[in-house]
Amino acid sequence: MIEARELTKRYGDKTVVDRLSFTVKPGEVTGFLGPNGAGKSTTMRMVLGLDGPTSGTVTVNGRAYGRHAAPLHEIGALLEAKSVHPGRSALGHLTALAQTHGIGRRRVEEVIELAGLQSVARKRVGAFSLGRGQRLGIAAALLGDPEVVMLDEPVNGLDPEGVLWIRNLLARLAAEGRAVLLSSHLMSETAQVADHLIVIGQGRLLADTSVADLVAASLGGVSVAADEAGRLGALLAGPDVTVTSTEGGRLQVTGLSAREVGRVAAEHGIALHELTPTGVSLEEAFMELTRDELEYQSAPVTGRTAR
Structure with a gap:
């Protein structure tokens, strides 16, 4: 389990995580x-003790990362795929990591096979x-x-086969009872693999929810067909709820x-x-939620691009 509490990181007068x-x-x-510049990478670096928080705490299985005697057994992380000495082989790199924790050769061979690297295990990274x-x-990481x-x-x-492999791997890890944190722009x-979502913008928490609930809370809403549509519409109406009648006596509820x-x-x-959710995609819900949190705003594309 990862637990962050009031986690804050400042660089000078700039607050990156709030x-x-x-x-x-x-x-x-x-x-x-979160959008680019939201503070995701800084947060993950603080989880691993690579950056120290200005205030607040973050723990892995009840302790700060640096207080674990054997941290590789507590949390495995991939932050930068190319952070490996290019002259080492895949086997050599994993063996060196294993020796820091007394992990045997058999486990090294297992993760090489799991990752599909048997044919290139002795090649330079x-x-x-x-x-x-x-x-x-x-x-x-594993x-x-x-x-x-x-x-x-x-x-x-990753190619399509690799993407499917990751998808199945993440589902299996969670099914085994592990806590999995996945940062992605895709x-x-x-939407296919996540059970829960943490969305941040400009270092602040925007949503801590499920995929279904985030989409349902977006502008898509719910389409309803009922015997007493008028009465139901009156019961559903409220300060933050919009109910409109559509063709065929249906209600559209947001x-x-x-x-x-x-x-x-x-x-x-x-x-x-x-009773049909007419919600938007996760991408559309995410864009709606983070519209005011973007570090860079692109201009609309109109007409021919100047040469």
């Missing part, structure tokens, strides 16, 4: 999302493609059989999830014929 609190729980894949470098970084796994953009450079992938609409209907004995 009183951030969250928990990455065992048995779940937690997506860590400097000649690896980005995708192979990612696989090596993931193998290193070397100590850790309870917590933290990966930053793990699918970068919303479609995150501001409530499908579960909340269904609960109100059940409490008042209103039969529903259809």
Whole structure:
């Protein structure tokens, strides 16, 4: 488990992470999302003790990373796939890491096979493609059989087979009871693998929720067909809820999830014929949530680009 409490990091007068609190729980894949410059990388570096917080705390399995006698058994991390001496082989790199924790050769061979690197295990890492470098970084993260796994953009450079491998690997790690923190800009992938989401912008927490709830809270809303649509609409209306009638007597509800609409209907004995989330994609919900938090705003693309 990773627990951050009021975690803050300042560089001079610039606050990069601002009183951030969250928990990455065992048995779940937690997506860590935010625009460029949101503070994700700084937060992950603080988890590993590479940067010290200005204030607040972050612990891994109840302790600061640096207080663990054998940290590779507690958390395995991939922050930068190319942070390996280019003259070493994949086997040599993993063996050196293993020796720092008394991990045997058999485990080194297991993670090489897990990452699909058997055919290049003795080749120099400097000649690896980005995708192979990612696989090596993931193998290193899993070397100590850790309870917590933290990966930053793990699918970068991977081909479709590699992306599927990552997807299945993350699901398996969570099913084994491990806590998984996944940082990614690929919303479609995150939507498929994440059980929970932590979204930050300009170092502050914007959302700590599930994929379904974040999408449901976006502008997409819920489409409802009911016997007493007018009465249901009046019951659902509120300060933060918009209810509009559509063709065929349906209701379009924004501001409530499908579960909340269904609960109100059940409490008042209103039969529903259809209850369909019309939510947007995770990417669209993310863009809506972080619209005011972007470090860089792109101009709209119109007409022909000047040469």
